[in-house]
Amino acid sequence: MRTPVSDPLRVGPYRIVGRLGSGGMGWVYLGRSASGRALAVKVVRPELASDPQFRSRFAREVEAARAVSGAFTAAVVDADTEGEPPWLATLYVAGPSLAEAVRTDGPLAEAEVRRLGAGLVEALQAIHAVGVVHRDLKPANVLLAEDGPRVIDFGISLFGGSSSITTVGTVMGTPPFMSPEQFKGELVGPPSDVFSLGAVLAFAATGNAPFGSGTGVLYRVLHDLPSLESVPAGLRRLVERCLAKNPADRPTTAALLDELATEAAPVPVWPPPTIAENIQSRKDDLATRNHSRGSVASVPSCLLLHAQALLDAGLTDRMVAEAVGRG
Template structure:
């Protein structure tokens, strides 16, 4: 989810200067150059306070005006921030609620696969194998976060010196249901869509596998597997015809052919894809050397690594402020502070955003001058004389100071010592009693001394008792069916896509579809319980069945406040006409606050 796209060529084309239509800052990030533009928005180069380059994608204003886009965009950004893979560009910051949504990712100094193929031709077989293996690892962590990319294509794959980076995951989903998709704005690239996507059917993780096969064919031949032309013609061939793989090298044929299966269920899993790359590799193991890319492509990486330096200060305003602002004058020792402080917004971005401001050495501390206290005139010095008060209740009034003599000084010193000992002891007793009262209240005594005397506060209400578990043994949940945890008789019902609490999707994964619903796959050997499901926060929207084995447990958290614990007991036999998973289900109803009240 990044969008670091730019055209081929030298640094002047990679790092385009800002124009009058471009902002100079985004939420405090000072922009250094424009990296590119696309159907979703523009991408700019900026820097973190520590000097690390970042790519900031600013979404088009038309999408920001669509509330459904904003809702989906916020959801996808939250999921994308959990994606921490070696072959993805991590999302480090975002604003989904501002006037114009944006997100920032780590800047990847490398051309996109599309730019590299257009400029230098197809990649050699060894580079394609390393490319696809890295992309498969990226899809593994993306799918693990509950995200389907939906727009995996050569321009969304960046070629870095240490491997590929998959970017822009999730944005297509955010834009898919907006009003703009029906008014001439195309989301997704027809040449790299899957048949179910082109036909308007449900998109699953297997959709990304089909696109991965198309990317492999493109990288190895320089042309899309289903040809080029009008979008309608390309989509028809994807749905109804076979791909043209005549130019694909023999070592890549099995990998590409299996990924481009029309049936989503016939496509290989990610571990199988990596195994196919390993089998087709000339070496005994897949290793990524520093020169894994051809020399001309590596030279493009060098060009993009020479990013322009960050702007040290934002440009001065072109229009004078209309509020009577005057610059703050230099501070002088005898000058009074200005009547009104200057507005801080134009001085520097908020802390933690953009390049760090210029360093200012600390100033040495100076003891402030003593404040002169006005003294009454001598003529009126006798008009007021404060009456000395006893040092503590019952203490004798201090005597007037004796003029001269050592005895008066010793007496004054002795009185001061007596006050210190007696007063300090009284303060200690008072503090000790106060701590004792607080301790009694913390232990449930509930004692409280009010102004009226003797009042007592009511004890804290007791915590709500845990709900009783309801066990359902041996449920066969068939693919395409769902469960509703609030049902007294927990029986699978037909349907896999309708906001259900738990469904077994035909894409071969368990899905939490209800608003606020989530799943947690517990670790092997971890004992599932109500407390474990309440405390674990490794949330995801779906769990693929190939990650499950007998005895594995999955927590189900519904948006309606129910908790469920699934224990896998088995799977359907190979010769079974239906695909199902056998589960023991324990349900705790109303165990947490519903999603609307969290």
């Protein structure tokens, strides 16, 4: 496996044709199977792969993701949790994350948020049906596909409310979208995901997390009312109930789906126009890569990926420009 400055040509049996993103856990690449199927291949950073506890957590992520099926999750195709480094391959979803869509084009309209919410509720029902609690539902983990949202990244999920993933007292998640019980290090169940859902819907409607972010978010989640003044009136009560401090006071996913279905009339067009353009752009890029004769991405994409890799390595803009120019 190459270093991040030089992306891999293959991961397992899959040919790598470009980088989709990177984060603290590792890198996500666009890969191709022998038959040409597009896949998202997540590769763990070497320093994390050397940690037995993290490797065990990654294996449980694969287990949780494989257990979940449904129209609104990204299906696991293959994985090697014992590899050097470990990796996971899922079906590629040609769409932006909710975080990216809102950052680029602004909040969604009320009818679009309702359609998004119904899809996310169905995803949570599929997740909870096999005894899994996601625990990290957030805008970056919601991909917007042509036929609805996809929930991804089961990295800190747990089964059946057990403590097999992390022990009581351990706090894991993304603070602006975490439930009070997560902050307290308590065992969590499906109502915790409902709380996160409420925060995600508020973000989709306003562009902001309902308890803010940064310093003080823990206190606000535990003690303050959410900031929902900018949430459309027709959605505000539903979101408010999801964000109840007491898990027992939050609605069930079945009740949420009934409410979203009965009140979301007329059914909005999905995807929204700007997201549809984004999806088509990704499809066009995928088609370009398909027709490339080389084993890696087309030249423009290669240069962009190489520049990003150099920046990830901490090099200066001038050094990046020189390296890309030579490339």
